[in-house]
Amino acid sequence: MLRLLNLELQKLLLNRTSKTLIFVSFVLPLFIILLSSFKIPFFGYFTLELGELGVFNFPMIWHLVTYFAAHFKLFFAIVVVSMIGNEYSNKTIKQNLIDGLSKKEFILSKFYTIVFFSLVSTIIIFILSLCIGLYYSSYNEFNIIIRETEFLLAYFVKLVAFFSLCLFLGMLVKRSAFALAFLFILFILEWIFYGIIWKFSTEDIATNIQNFFPLKSIYKLIDVPFLRIAATKMPDNQEFIHDYAVHWHEFAIVIGWTILFILLSYRLLKKRDL
Amino acid sequence: MLLIYNLVTKYTEYRHTLITNLVDFFQHKKPHILEPILTINNLTKKFGYLTAVKDLSFTINKGNVYGILGPNGSGKSTTLGVVLNVVNKTHGDFKWFDGQTTTHDALKKVGAIIERPNFYPYMTATQNLKLVCKIKGVDYSKVEEKLEIVGLLERKDSKFRTYSLGMKQRLAIASALLNDPEILILDEPTNGLDPQGIHQIREIIKQIAEKGTTILLASHLLDEVEKVCSHVVVLRKGVKLYSGRVDEMTSSHGFFELKCNNQSELIKLLEKNTSFKSIKEKDGLISAFLNEPIKSEDFNKYLFENNIILTHLVQRKESLEEQFLQLTDNK
Incomplete structure (x- = not known):
């Protein structure tokens, strides 16, 4: 396993473009710290000062930071599709196999890399949230700090699943640019299907079905935290009471997709003549 | 005395x-004692309607230099692709060595370059070879040793994309040699190179062959095969036409090249003679192909007795090229 990871890391880190993108995808989330100093004026009614709002309190901070940081996954997604695209365009995938790498090992080396970088990213986010939290939070008891850390697990699973999808798209179309285009098409398709289902049934059914779609299920893993922030401001307002927790069935759907993407990528490579 | x-x-x-x-x-x-390295049995590969390789069988034994000959599109690269784990077979089977190891593990004991050299353009020669070491499980100490063999030691820290085609091809050979392979597979190794590059590659191949490494060389360049190979497999449209030693490829008795002052008389005479199967005239030079062995002195004497005096007489065997064209054209 280490051998395969080592192999892929060499391929990535010696490439200037992917090295830069990896760096960016890890460094940009650090700017979430900036959020803490923002003051957002709300049409003159009141000023939202996030730091003062209590959003950086434990355990809320886990939710907030993982939600925002997850958006930076797109940078590493480019790395994932290009690491497949480059293997095809340089024909090095062929040479790797001839040199004695099995097709299974090839896919696994990519998958391990995805898991590795997702793990690194999760650890960075963990440390980042911990620091911001300890600085701003009114509660510093250990029990409160570790509450809702399942958001970190959700963040990790979310990254692995999303990159696995990119890996599969990369294997499918062999070209990085096309793979990213496919990702966008998939996003649109999911909403089109949502619209179709809504037209023939109710919004609730449509949403429930859409929650099973790959991109939506990955997105849904960590819910949008804005209403929750609002709820802390107005705890009595019933409209803002939502279910924000990470659920095991959401995990199950996303992990299911991950396994499917990896297996499909392997099957695709196995069937293909290079 | x-x-x-x-x-x-x-x-x-x-x-x-x-x-x-x-x-x-x-x-x-x-x-030698026969020790099979690669055995191919009834291998067939279809790309849709096209049959690229049809029912192909042959064995490669240790210590020989093999050539796979065939015009472009005859299934050479496809056959190699199948045994190298990059093309899926349709029917038939093949086994490496004694058939006990999986293909990808067997390939760690094989060195192969196919078509064009495939490396990571942004890595240097050393970095590329180290990557191959990681895949094959070979010690890094081999990298410099093999770069020396192909004469790239001075450029080892240059990026692969800055290499000329000849250098790329030599790097590919170095990469294939990293694991001291039991068999070296080369697919069109001199394709697209300038004469100097071709010469360098051939010298390297010869050196490797002299060390007793089994070599499988696919090519459409006949003199290349003729110069280095002891055995040959001839393919055309995916069908095997011949497999065996190069020098036993045809049972032909050769031919005479003749010139004289009275060509038409000579042709008439030769056509009557049953020792010749065919007579061809081209640019004033008569080629008479033999059915049975005749010595040139007897033949000369026979013509002289029939009042024909030659100005030119050469007895020749067909070159591999002519034999190859005969094999691939006539069937």
């Missing part, structure tokens, strides 16, 4: 080797 004595001994020696060779041939004896 001494001269005659020398000639006689030379002749007896020659006859001796000839006879032993013949005996070996008829008893199917081979000089």
Whole structure:
């Protein structure tokens, strides 16, 4: 396993473009710290000062930071599709196999890399949230700090699943640019299907079905935290009471997709003549 | 006297080797103990409607230099692709060594370059070779040793994309040699190179062959195969036409190249003679193909007795090229 990871890391880190993108995808989330100093004026009614709002309190901070940081996954997604695209365009995938790498090992080396970088990213986010939290939070008891850390697990699973999808798209179309285009098409398709289902049934059914779609299920893993922030401001307002927790069935759907993407990528490579 | 004595001994020696060779041939004896490296049985590969390789079988034994000959699109690369785990077979099977190891593990004991050299353009030669070391499980110390063999040691820290095609191809050979392979597979190694590059590659191949490494060389360049190979498999449209030793490829008795002042008389005479199967005239040069062995002095005498005086007489065997064209055209 280490051998395969080592192999892929060499391929990535010696490439200037992917090295830069990896760096960016890890460094940009650090700017979430900036959020803490923002003051957002709300049409003159009141000023939202996030730091003062209590959003950086434990355990809320886990939710907030993982939600925002997850958006930076797109940078590493480019790395994932290009690491497949480059293997095809340089024909090095062929040479790797001839040199004695099995097709299974090839896919696994990519998958391990995805898991590795997702793990690194999760650890960075963990440390980042911990620091911001300890600085701003009114509660510093250990029990409160570790509450809702399942958001970190959700963040990790979310990254692995999303990159696995990119890996599969990369294997499918062999070209990085096309793979990213496919990702966008998939996003649109999911909403089109949502619209179709809504037209023939109710919004609730449509949403429930859409929650099973790959991109939506990955997105849904960590819910949008804005209403929750609002709820802390107005705890009595019933409209803002939502279910924000990470659920095991959401995990199950996303992990299911991950396994499917990896297996499909392997099957695709196995069937293909290079 | 001494001269005659020398000639006689030379002749007896020659006859001796000839006879032993013949005996070996008829008893199917081979000089080495047969140790198969690659066995292919009834291999078929179809791309949709197109059959690229059809029911192909042959065995590659240790210690020989094999050539796969065939025009472009005859299934050479496809066959190699199948045994190298990058193309899926349709029917049939193949096994590496004794058939006990999986293909990808067997490939760690094989060195292969196919078509064009495939490396990561942004890595240096050393970095690229180290990556191959990681895949094959070879020690890094081999990297410099093999770069030296192909003469790239000075450029080892240059990025691959800055290399010329000849250098790329030599790097590919270095990469294929990293694991000291039991068999080296080369697919069109001199394709697209300039004469100097071709010469360098051939010299390297010869050196490797001299060390006793088994080599499988796919090519459409006949002189290349003729110069280095002892055995040959000839393919056309995915079908095997011939497999065996290069020197036994045809049972032809060769032909005479003739010129004289009275060409038409000569042709008439030759056409009557049953020893010749065909007569061709081209640019004033008559080629007469033999049905049975005739010595040139007897033939000359025979013509002289029939009042034909030659101005030009050469007895030749077909080159591999002519044999190859005969094989691939006539069927």
